[in-house]
Amino acid sequence: MTVSNVKTDHASAAVPPVARPSAPAHIIRDDAEAIAVAHALAAEFVKGSSKRDRERIWPVAELDAFSQSGLWSINVPKAFGGPEVSYATLTKVIEIISAADSSIGQIAQNHLGVVAAIRTVSDADQQKLLFAEALKGTRFGNAFSEFGSKRAADFETRFTDAGDHVVVNGRKFYSSGALLAHLVPIVALDDEGRAWYAIADRGAPGLTVIDDWSSFGQRTTLSGTVIIDNVKVPKTFLVPGYKGYDKPTADGAIFQIIQVAVDTGIAQAAIDETVYFVRTKSRAWIDSGVDNAWDDPYTIQAVGDLTLRLHAAQALLEKAGLAIDRAVAEPTADTVAHAQIVTAEAKILSTEIAIAATNKLFELAGTRSTLAEHNLDRHWRNARTHTLHDPVRWKYSILGKYFLNGENPPLHAWS
Numbered sequence: 001m002t003v004s005n006v007k008t009d010h011a012s013a014a015v016p017p018v019a020r021p022s023a024p025a026h027i028i029r030d031d032a033e034a035i036a037v038a039h040a041l042a043a044e045f046v047k048g049s050s051k052r053d054r055e056r057i058w059p060v061a062e063l064d065a066f067s068q069s070g071l072w073s074i075n076v077p078k079a080f081g082g083p084e085v086s087y088a089t090l091t092k093v094i095e096i097i098s099a100a101d102s103s104i105g106q107i108a109q110n111h112l113g114v115v116a117a118i119r120t121v122s123d124a125d126q127q128k129l130l131f132a133e134a135l136k137g138t139r140f141g142n143a144f145s146e147f148g149s150k151r152a153a154d155f156e157t158r159f160t161d162a163g164d165h166v167v168v169n170g171r172k173f174y175s176s177g178a179l180l181a182h183l184v185p186i187v188a189l190d191d192e193g194r195a196w197y198a199i200a201d202r203g204a205p206g207l208t209v210i211d212d213w214s215s216f217g218q219r220t221t222l223s224g225t226v227i228i229d230n231v232k233v234p235k236t237f238l239v240p241g242y243k244g245y246d247k248p249t250a251d252g253a254i255f256q257i258i259q260v261a262v263d264t265g266i267a268q269a270a271i272d273e274t275v276y277f278v279r280t281k282s283r284a285w286i287d288s289g290v291d292n293a294w295d296d297p298y299t300i301q302a303v304g305d306l307t308l309r310l311h312a313a314q315a316l317l318e319k320a321g322l323a324i325d326r327a328v329a330e331p332t333a334d335t336v337a338h339a340q341i342v343t344a345e346a347k348i349l350s351t352e353i354a355i356a357a358t359n360k361l362f363e364l365a366g367t368r369s370t371l372a373e374h375n376l377d378r379h380w381r382n383a384r385t386h387t388l389h390d391p392v393r394w395k396y397s398i399l400g401k402y403f404l405n406g407e408n409p410p411l412h413a414w415s
Helices: 031-055 060-068 087-100 102-121 124-135 251-280 297-329 333-365 377-386 392-405
Strands: 158-161 165-172 183-189 195-201 207-210 225-234
Touching: 031 060, 031 087, 031 102, 031 377, 060 102, 087 102, 087 251, 087 297, 102 124, 102 195, 102 251, 102 377, 158 183, 165 183, 165 195, 183 225, 195 225, 251 297, 251 333, 251 377, 297 333, 333 377, 333 392
Parallel strands: none
Antiparallel strands: 158 165, 165 225, 183 195, 207 225
16 A cells, blocks of 8 residues: 655645536647637737736636637647647747737646657557547646756656556646646656656546745746645556657657747747837937937837847747657657757747847836836746746757767757
8 A cells, every 4th residue: 555645734725626628629720720720819818918917817718718729739640630730830829829928828838748748658549548638628737847856857756556557646846737737747757767647637636736836927827836645547647758758759859849939929029018118108218319219229229139039039949840840750869959959049049039028128118117007027027937947058058069069968858
């Protein structure tokens, strides 16, 4: 018998699970429809994005619309009934949604990453089972990262074999999407120290999700503490995630590129807010000699510079998506390394432009842009928070080792 040593002092603060969708989700036909649906959703999501951030209102209706739209199954392979769009398209979708509300864009990140991992590591029967869940609108959350470990990949959560199921025990944090997920993939180690995704039902006995995310940014990513106390997971839902990293695969690059798209979305939103504010509310500077803030030559130059840098990041993002497509179709040491490298380049530029654009917004728009009624600081808070997921300073190291010494990047979810 497994005896749990997981502390459950806060179990009374558990958030109850949400019901599965009553109707099957739409299935996207092709890349063009995916982009069109993303734009339509973004036009609605942006309307309440500031209020949701200010008051930390969960995007319940928005998330239902997002997952039911078919955009959460766009990387399900065609062989299993999915659209299997290009990763260049998938990241454009995330960018469009994130420009409207970056918290909603981030919620889909781990779901799409897990779908990709299932394609890489699961056998045909498990793929059929789990892809069917994604296609009908089931949302995967995540319970990956842990709070007190020395390194991100040091996991204390473990499972034990119990015949036709496993029993999982542990504690997680940074669990984006878990609060309103239908299934929660838990990264847990087996007896040999190998990491698996134990995909638990959100309402499984012993699975407690607590709404205690207190970051100043990405406030409504539905994250928090996940307590796993003797949670039973059927072996059909036990995915050998470690196989995605014991040989070259695109899995790590896929997790990374979705983060890039969130950041380019934040940058796009900040530049759009800057242009709108300067053209409608800002005053010309006293020494400028012009009547309108939008005629200020320094403002013109700055907006041009920001836009150029965003376009450069977006160009690398598209290039990385196409490189990932090649690595998925033909996973070799060379194709995977190339996908990782271009994704790392995009990650650097997206981080820099997200922080620059969200900071420059206030300089160009002026003092009145800092008034609480506008809540424009949410863009900087979101950029600063989300870009901390993995340090860009290490991306430069990856690039230097690759181009100078021919050393391929390490194989893990942060590379």
